[in-house]
Amino acid sequence: MENDVTQPGEESLFKAPPLAEQERMLEAMLFASTEPLTTREMAARMPHGCDPAEALVLLRKRFEGRGVVLTRVGDGWAFRTAADLGFLMSRETVETRKLSRAAIETLAIIAYHQPATRAEIEEIRGVSVSRGTIDQLIELEWIRFGRRKMTPGRPVTFVVTDQFLDHFGLETPRDLPGIKELREAGLLESRMQPGSFLGAQSEDDEDEDVLDLEEDQSDMFDG
């Protein structure tokens, strides 16, 4: 922004590489990385004036129907092999730990109800969530802590991660199978028992230690 005579637009016209060249660059970067890259990350590595978003459209189109396809994962993009060719890759398969039924259900509940509190998960499953279950899902990097709920006790919430989306081939959480129907059927509403029974119970026992900690933390805002 010094004493440029040219407009920023013109400048990038002269200096930015042609779109086809930008597409090559994206291709190289995305091939080289195992993890999804965001357009911001890619732009940072490309010469000044490049627009990854535009080149990305071309690149995605180019790989449509190919053995390797360009997939969106949350905010990022990644090349992944086409699902119908999985049979060729038996040797690359990493044997994953088998998840317990409790873990699978807990994961689904978090994905569909996110952000979900522990009490909500327990309310839906009708049983308490064991310590190991959440731990396992966090370790797999499929869930993480979200914002605290603005309800009494300010319970923490759980949300799914980009790794979750990547693993299950979802572009965004909105692409979860049947989520629209569930919402329309009112099955994603947090409805508690009239009166009190299941669930209400687990809400009550928000331990004092949470409060304790919060008190501690809230001190810093008083300053």
Add this chain to the structure above:
Amino acid sequence: MENDVTQPGEESLFKAPPLAEQERMLEAMLFASTEPLTTREMAARMPHGCDPAEALVLLRKRFEGRGVVLTRVGDGWAFRTAADLGFLMSRETVETRKLSRAAIETLAIIAYHQPATRAEIEEIRGVSVSRGTIDQLIELEWIRFGRRKMTPGRPVTFVVTDQFLDHFGLETPRDLPGIKELREAGLLESRMQPGSFLGAQSEDDEDEDVLDLEEDQSDMFDG
């Protein structure tokens, strides 16, 4: 893919998949493989009757001049970044290291107890905090100096920064999971009695005066 009329099962029984399909298979295998693949290895994984050599010619041609190229490596084949785009990979070599145990513990204490004085950190960790540890965390911009404590000696305090929140995906320091949540997630050992933890926590608060006095003392001897 293209205009398949036959079922996949029949296909492999009677005739090899169309060449375009074979090309897709090569593309996927070469992409996902951890090492270069020979045509023989690829043929072994593909349906009966496939000819990788022929499809390889097509695939190689397809990637000519692209961001990645199909390269011969020894007896095998592998995708490699085009030589002229190597500069894009340079940022990928940022080496990330895990924080030392001392640093992560110090950071955790500051995050949970902020504003925290050096003496408080030492009290909780049970060992003295090296200057390097604090310096490193400040350099990472994860902690900064807070207000001085209004206690004798007016010790400086440390608090976490916005960059810290950003890095750890927290919106506010209040979103840090509390003790109860840590325990529920299986991160706290059960052998620790909840009571004793609580006790320790509240003791900290009571001991504040004592702590500050001791720090005061140390200042005096620093002379």
Add this chain to the structure above:
Amino acid sequence: MSDTEHNDDDAFDAVAERRAAEALIVDVDGFEGPLDLLLTLSRTQKVDLRKISVLMLAEQYLTFVEKARSLRIELAADYLVMAAWLAFLKSRLLLPPEPGEEGPSGEELAAHLAFQLERLSAMRERAAQLMARDRLGRDRFQRGVPEQVETARTVTYTATLFDLMQAYSRIRTKDEFRPFVLDRDSIFTMEEALERMRGMIGFTGEWVDIISFIPDGFRRDPGRRRSATASTFAAALELVKAGKAELRQNEMFSPIHLKSRGPDGE
């Protein structure tokens, strides 16, 4: 709420149902809580969950619990809590509400239970669909050899929230939660001073400058010296208080002398 489709023709079904219930009992460990069991029982009604007869379901459940009891199978407490609640629900559904009675009606409670079952069932289905998707590392694969071009290497430090939490948990669960200890070796405590002086004054019968009790390591460095001086002085006062020594000082700021009162001074 009571059912009209309960004909005598269903006698056969009732037997089959009872058999099914018995089979369930053997598998009581296979259930993840009472809600799960209720969902399984509801399947025997072979109707859409929205049309389920909650009353009939309550009866099925109570039969199950009764049966388990007769077979002397111990059920976890939450199963019994649910049984009690269902018995209460049943009475609410069957009896007209008492005048002035408070709380939700039987229908409201039944509707919520049906909602819970439908929701649990829906989540189960979705969970199964999720697990059946084309998964990374099983059906879809990432690049086998991520490329690394070695150039200028910058080091950044990283940690995840998980690391942070683990670290904090680790500190908080240390076996011994030791009280505050000064880990500074430049401090000579009063206890140490007292220990040292007790060992030395037994042999002295004459006035000695208390400075001479300061150990060698604490004489040079001003900070250490100050600490040792203070603690030695405090220890000397302690000895006087205990009647084991006498102190004297000729004038302000002059050296302080200490003399043992001898072994008989005890």
